[in-house]
Amino acid sequence: MPEVTQHIIDRGDGLRVELFQVRASDEQNGAILFVHGNQGGLFLGGREAVDDGSLVRFSSRLGITAAAVSQPGFGASDGPSDFCGPATQKSIISALDFLKQQPSVDPTRIVLYGNSRGAVASAMVATKVVDLKAIILTGGVYDLRDAYKNSSRGLQQAIQKEAGISDKNFLDRSALYHSHDIKSETLLLHGKYDDRASVDQAERFSEALAREGVPVSLHTLEGGHRLPREQVAPILRDFLTRVFAPITTVH
Template identity: 35%
Template structure:
């Protein structure tokens, strides 16, 4: 192949790469606690005129040198899929991930305030239904989402996947090397104090969670305790809330999206879509 043809082929391939589907709309806002630090989020809007219900996705811990944060939901097509269903779909990069400034604090105040800032920004959009907002969090995102919902009675829906909700008893007797690694991350990010354990344990504040809540866990999860999913649901219900726990017997920490999606999609539609049927 001569050089002219190689250059033409390269130009054509580059053109194909530039004409792919957009991977969500990226934006940043200032972190409310720290001038000069930012919170990154991604969004995809429906084609309808609104008012739109909102689903906010919170990722879990990401290992490695490249930690894309909320961009994963854009890259995987999750935001686009939910936008096509009529939702304003938003994913947030937790502090220390993606383009969001650190530090990481294991779902502590700095992380919670980052999420709350994006929620406030989203609710300012006149096309949004501010009383029809749900949070879906996985692992660290589930811990964060539960804590945010404790302080925000206007969160209508909450989906918690593979989270921890009472840290002290779990960390006191870690059941696996993976659980010990979670404890080490907690200690390094928070100092491991009793106050840090208590303030990051959603079970302690379950009485204030007003959101309809679906809590999902794998029975074989070596990084969490599925009994805590049941305990959190029971505590929310005991204080007049509405919560359901579903433990998948055949799965561990990672429950495949295809396995859990049908249940979650029905729950979100029932909770946020005014004309949807009842799933629970």
């Protein structure tokens, strides 16, 4: 079984970012970076993808490097958490930069995969890192002010505490209003009955990306915030098999 390695990298401001990584081989190939969700207060960070077997599974099946980053305040990454804001985005970007420097990674073939609050942050990262091969976003919100107005009291309090509710704070976390800066092919997965992130968030974001000429596909699935694996797996398999297909040279 491939070895999972843990790395602690400098975010660029002296704060630590935790990253877990599995390499399929020493040959240069693509990479995928997972960005976790809220985790129900467990704060496992990137270790979640180690414990559930995702890193080994994706690496082995696709022949790529698979990695998972811990957001600020999760795992061994320095906090505090800022609810998908600039500090979280900076941590994800530092993890992407780390991957790009690995001999086993083709820096032009990196996919960013964010779930829930990880999708919120990853969508914003895609507005700043425009050379990603693709982004995959599940159960995210892309207009945080709208989500805040319609969310539970508990989620509202978390946003107030971690992010603040000024116009700038909402804008810094709302990829819908930065869709013109996204250049990477985008796959959106969302549950029709999601009670934390309304499906219209994904629908509006998909429409905005399409207007900008970004290749985008939206799959609305028969589920809530936690998507049924049996529905997600074939969509991911088809998408990632194509994205990571071997590059053929025409003579």
